[in-house]
Amino acid sequence: MSQFDSYGMSDTVIELRQKVRTFIDEKVIPVETIVEEGGDQGERVLKELQEQAKHEGIWALGLPKDIGGGGLKFMDYVYINEIVGRSEAAMFALGTHTAQDSTMLNMFGTNEQKDKWLYPMVRGEIYPSVGLTEPEVAGSDPTLIQSNAYLDGDEWVINAHKWFTTGANKAAFTTMFCVTEPDGERHRRASMIIVPTDTPGYEIVRVVPTMGHNSGNHCEISLTNVRVPKGNLLGERGHGFVIAQKRLGPGRIYHSMRWLGQAQRAFDLMCERSLNRFAHGSLLSEKQMIQKFIADSATEIQTARLLTFEAARKIDQGEDARVDIAMIKVYGAKVLHDVIDRAIQTHGALGVTSDTPLEKMYRDARYARIYDGPDEVHTASIARRILKRYKEGESWDPANF
Incomplete structure (x- = not known):
């Protein structure tokens, strides 16, 4: 009997864990340095791994089937994610790197937002990023954020300064956490707005060096009078928290x-x-x-x-x-x-x-x-x-x- 039986790990999940472990140890780890270094070769190797993962039925296992995932229940995916953690490159090779953003868009996105960003993201065609932390205020207290957005006709106008917006230099969009209700209750002031990274006024200031390296893709970004459609609001106004x-x-x-x-x-x-x-x-x-x-x-x-x-x-x-x-x-x-x-x-x-x-x-x-x-x-x-x-x-x- 498995030591995890009391936590509901089925034989199917145990077998799937072993399948994922074999894929990571035999196919991902031997090339993880190439993937982590990026560039044309890294992207090519990563795409090859992703296609293999899809072929073997281990792609995006924790996401619902109706959006292109493997459809595992939450607890089953928890057990799998332990194995995925063996290699950072494995997250990207197995399509689990978008789990948080995909879940967020699936729960709160409109049909139009899902068509434009969610489904391509789950397929591994585009990368997401999220803009939360700001250098001027304590990241541990998001009620202090200074980024703001206001409606001008049918467009949101956004001004923001974020950093540790991980992956923004490769992402198709950034989900921005910004104040839209300045007079609201402190936990009802902020909203989430989807901003394509190619929008005029969106600037990658730098990839922030950390621990002597630039490999983390932790980006500092600046948005100056960036305009996006009103329909790019994710969820309801003031529901950012x-x-x-x-x-x-x-x-x-x-x-x-x-x-x-x-x-x-x-x-x-x-x-x-x-x-x-x-x-x-x-x-x-x-x-x-x-x-x-x-x-x-x-x-x-x-x-x-x-x-x-x-x-x-x-x-x-x-x-x-x-x-x-x-x-x-x-x-x-x-x-x-x-x-x-x-x-x-x-x-x-x-x-x-x-x-x-x-x-x-x-x-x-x-x-x-x-x-x-x-x-x-x-x-x-x-x-x-x-x-x-x-x-x-x-x-x-x-x-x-």
């Missing part, structure tokens, strides 16, 4: 599952290295310090996995999962960093070179404690929600909170 939360809730589960995949890959590399590296009279695997690295990493990965499964289960059942999501965001990011750090230490000097994927994984792991809300904000949220129960004369029951 509602749409963003519908996007971010499941998105944090997807992130956490991918982190597990990354941690597991680092763990695999650490174990393999310890069994093959001889130093100071014995294999690394025979040294107690390395054994502790392995034992601690295995324990932490499994703890993060079960916490994430529980948060996903609550979302799937329509329960309040806000505390659970905050917990996995904080703990999952820490586990990811710590496991990769131990794997690098086990590899010694080799671990900080690009001869292994560990140095890139380590850089990416540091971002995890910031994006989608910094650790400190989620930690405060956990404590605040738990203490609220005690103030009301109740207690915190992890099974029913």
Whole structure:
């Protein structure tokens, strides 16, 4: 019996996980550096992988069939996403990189918006991006955003300055989070508006260097009197926060599952290295310090996995999962960093070179404690929600909170 049976992983999903794992290990990982470097060769290799994934029936597995996806239920896709996380390139090769944007457009988009952006995006023909964070204000408090839009006849006029608009330099459109109701209640001031990236006044200021690299496609963008049709409004006016939360809730589960995949890959590399590296009279695997690295990493990965499964289960059942999501965001990011750090230490000097994927994984792991809300904000949220129960004369029951 599978250790995950209590979480509802069927034999079909177990087999699908193995199929995806084989595809990633045998076809994606050998060329992931080429894909990550981009350029004409990277795009060609990626397109070849995408066609193979479609042929093998593992394309966009977590999206509904009626928009071109594989139609997996949410929990089933959660299990698959752990495997996808082994390689960043796998997200693009398997069509999962659009999951949040596709879900958002599918839930709130008009038929015209779906025809123009959703379906081509799911097919892998165009890339999306979303403009949330601004350099002038704290990204952890979106009520502070300064980007704004107003209606002039049948057009929205947008002025905005965003950064970490990931993928904007390759995207066909950016879904802009901006103030449209300046006099509204603080969580009813913002709306989402779809802006094609080739619209006059839309400027890619730069790809922001991070950790000494430009490989993340984290773009700084500027919109000056950009005009788009009134029909480009996504959802209702003033509902930007509602749409963003519908996007971010499941998105944090997807992130956490991918982190597990990354941690597991680092763990695999650490174990393999310890069994093959001889130093100071014995294999690394025979040294107690390395054994502790392995034992601690295995324990932490499994703890993060079960916490994430529980948060996903609550979302799937329509329960309040806000505390659970905050917990996995904080703990999952820490586990990811710590496991990769131990794997690098086990590899010694080799671990900080690009001869292994560990140095890139380590850089990416540091971002995890910031994006989608910094650790400190989620930690405060956990404590605040738990203490609220005690103030009301109740207690915190992890099974029913």
